[in-house]
Amino acid sequence: MPDKDLPERGSHFYRALFCSTFLISAFTVGGGFVIIPLLKAKYVDEYGWLEDEETLNLVAVAQSMPGVVAVNAAILLGYRMAGIPGALTALFATILPPLITLSVISQAYDFFIQSPLVRLLLKGMQCGATALIVNVAVDLVYKQCKKKLALPLAILVGTFAANFFFGVNLMLLVVIDGILGLLLLCGPEYD
Amino acid sequence: MLWMVLFWEFAKVGLFCVGGGYASMPLIQACVVDDYHWLTLSEFIDVFTISQMTPGPIGINAATFAGMKVAGFPGSVAATLGFASPSFLLCLFVARLFARYGNIGRIRGVLNGLRPAVVALICAAGISFISLSLFGTEQFPLEAAAMKAGFDPKNTLILVLALIAARRKVNVIYILLGSGLFGVALGMMG
Incomplete structure (x- = not known):
């Protein structure tokens, strides 16, 4: 590994990384911004592989890169945890479940789209995923408020309002917030 | 070699879609419906519906399902890997830069601005999802009557x-x- 600060990881780590990422991708209905909080819940809160701050940093980077946000996030977080092997493990654990699920579904498309049982199952899982995002969001907002820093809090509220109430383009918001950070948040108290 | 074409076309989609799964839909449509006529528009709408309903990242679901419809299982593998490969290379590149230069003050400043933004976006996604789960619509704020009807x-x-x-x-x-x-x-x- 070229980067010195990457920790040594044993086979147990890769198995845990693959399994947890695979299962999250396999059971999470709703795409990128649902999967990311769940990855955070696993990697940061359960396993302690990453810190809160660097996870948010990497998610911000993932958000501003081309491609699927969840895949970008998995690659970046995997790389941060264990270099290229970690990135590859996380990448395949993210894309294999859709590959398997959709291969099966496309064989039984009519059954799938009409089955009330399948609908109930998916709707239930969607509610579960919603609860998990809310949980992660509450934790993150709480931590941000506890820091008692006015400017980052203003960015949080402003970005939320612009995106949620006024439908401002996500990319534009990310660029604006990056510039605001560059101009205003370089001091050590904001790290 | 249809699967090679699929790999290449979806790699282009992966490279040019910025802003997540939904952003990739028009690009995939332009490719599989308008340019190559692999799918009809109504089949493509099926792809979109299934991608949203099934677990996993929406863009990857769409690539897999579209690839499957065009060229069977090899097609779905080619489309998915094609879609993910630009992300992989770009992310590795950025992650490297990050590991080396992430500590410079200006870059830390940018990240300090982006972290609250990510929290805000997760909150916005959470509220849309609450609305979708409880009232069956992503529209917010809902009128009281619609709220009552959909609850x-x-x-x-x-x-x-x-x-x-x-x-x-x-x-x-x-x-x-x-x-x-x-x-x-x-x-x-x-």
Whole structure:
């Protein structure tokens, strides 16, 4: 590994990384911004592989890169945890479940789209995923408020309002917030 | 070699779509419907519906399902890998830069601005999802009448129970699976 600060990881780590990422991708209905909080819940809160701050940093980077946000996030977080092997493990654990699920579904498309049982199952899982995002969001907002820093809090509220109430383009918001950070948040108290 | 064409075309989609799964839909449509006529528009709408309903990242689901419809299983593998490969190379490049230069003051400043933004976006996604789960629509704020008409007490119960489980740090996977099974059980009871 070229980067010195990457920790040594044993086979147990890769198995845990693959399994947890695979299962999250396999059971999470709703795409990128649902999967990311769940990855955070696993990697940061359960396993302690990453810190809160660097996870948010990497998610911000993932958000501003081309491609699927969840895949970008998995690659970046995997790389941060264990270099290229970690990135590859996380990448395949993210894309294999859709590959398997959709291969099966496309064989039984009519059954799938009409089955009330399948609908109930998916709707239930969607509610579960919603609860998990809310949980992660509450934790993150709480931590941000506890820091008692006015400017980052203003960015949080402003970005939320612009995106949620006024439908401002996500990319534009990310660029604006990056510039605001560059101009205003370089001091050590904001790290 | 249809699968090579699929790999290449989806790599282009992966490179040029910025802003997540939904942003990739028009690009995939332009490729598989308008340029190559692999799928009709109505088949493509099926692709979109299935991608949203099934677990996993929406863009990857769409690539897999579209690839499958065009060229069977090899097609779905080619489309998915094609879609993910630009991300992989770009992310590795950025992650490298990050590991080396992430400590410079100006870059830290940018990240200090982006972290609250990510929290804000997760909150916005959370509220849209609450609205979708409880009232069956992503529209917000809802009018009182629409709220009353769409309100689903069963889903509310599942959401509250799942939230309690999440606060008690129950494993994420058990929460998702349990919510799904609970949804089936409640639905069957009528």
